[in-house]
Amino acid sequence: MSKKIGILGSGGVAQTLAGGFIKHGYEVKLGTRDTGKLADFLGESGGKASAGTFADASAFGEILVLAVKGNAALDVLKLAGESNLKNKTVIDPTNPIADAPPQDGVLKCIRQIKHSLMEDLQAAYPSANFVKAFSMIGGAHMVNPQFASAPTMFICGNNAAAKNDVSEILKKFGFEPEDMGTAAAARAIEPLCMLWCIPGLTGQGWNHAFKLLKK
Ligand SMILES: NC(=O)c1ccc[n+]([C@@H]2O[C@H](COP(=O)([O-])OP(=O)(O)OC[C@H]3O[C@@H](n4cnc5c(N)ncnc54)[C@H](OP(=O)(O)O)[C@@H]3O)[C@@H](O)[C@H]2O)c1
Numbered sequence: 530m531s532k533k534i535g536i537l538g539s540g541g542v543a544q545t546l547a548g549g550f551i552k553h554g555y556e557v558k559l560g561t562r563d564t565g566k567l568a569d570f571l572g573e574s575g576g577k578a579s580a581g582t583f584a585d586a587s588a589f590g591e592i593l594v595l596a597v598k599g600n601a602a603l604d605v606l607k608l609a610g611e612s613n614l615k616n617k618t619v620i621d622p623t624n625p626i627a628d629a630p631p632q633d634g635v636l637k638c639i640r641q642i643k644h645s646l647m648e649d650l651q652a653a654y655p656s657a658n659f660v661k662a663f664s665m666i667g668g669a670h671m672v673n674p675q676f677a678s679a680p681t682m683f684i685c686g687n688n689a690a691a692k693n694d695v696s697e698i699l700k701k702f703g704f705e706p707e708d709m710g711t712a713a714a715a716r717a718i719e720p721l722c723m724l725w726c727i728p729g730l731t732g733q734g735w736n737h738a739f740k741l742l743k744k
Contacts, residue, residue: 534547537586593620616657618691647659681740
């Protein structure tokens with residue numbers, strides 16, 4: 530299993546997932562336009578994380594995480610550099626959230642249900658292997674969340690080996706991965722972030738997770 534993780538991003542999701550990877554014994558480099566934003570995080574990581582440009586982090590990682598604002602994802606991948614993405618698993622927690630305020634607790638999107646953000650990313654960088662994951666739960670519950678049983682994490686992507694990489698990581702992070710199929714399934718997975726956020730945005734709290742029940 531690859532042990533070097535390049536995390537594109539400096540925000541809450543990037544830092545939370547970086548902390549999770551460090552906890553589980555991986556080496557981490559975060560990428561950002563401004564490494565100063567990560568000074569506190571790097572100080573607290575005890576030397577187990579480093580930071581650089583988006584290109585530095587993508588060159589470092591054997592597996593990448595795209596933890597950036599949805600409407601900046603294509604710009605960030607361009608800065609990362611196509612050659613640094615080639616044949617790599619790219620974990621994609623991005624959501625196509627618009628800047629406009631929510632309506633009745635329902636977030637607004639920059640994509641329509643007939644076409645997902647991840648399909649655009651996969652089409653722009655066909656040699657990278659995108660896998661949707663970590664998109665349908667809040668950052669506070671992304672690493673070994675404490676619920677009565679393991680939450681489901683729906684994933685999808687076109688490359689079976691990449692989905693296997695991500696499933697192994699998800700199990701370490703305390704989730705039950707559920708493979709929903711090709712990148713087209715992101716049309717159904719990305720809107721789950723809107724559903725997940727409704728209780729929080731309507732004052733009912735943020736402490737919940739999805740679980741797929743089977744028999
Ligand atoms: N917050 C959550 O609980 C949660 C849960 C599930 C999924 N997600 C998704 O995870 C992703 C990251 O979320 P987040 O809350 O951690 O942070 P965010 O505020 O959505 O994104 C911050 C990151 O986006 C980059 N960015 C923003 N505008 C940019 C631009 N114009 N050009 C280049 N880079 C730009 C920033 O780069 P710099 O470092 O260079 O400033 C930063 O690294 C989002 O797509 C979000 O929808 C969030």
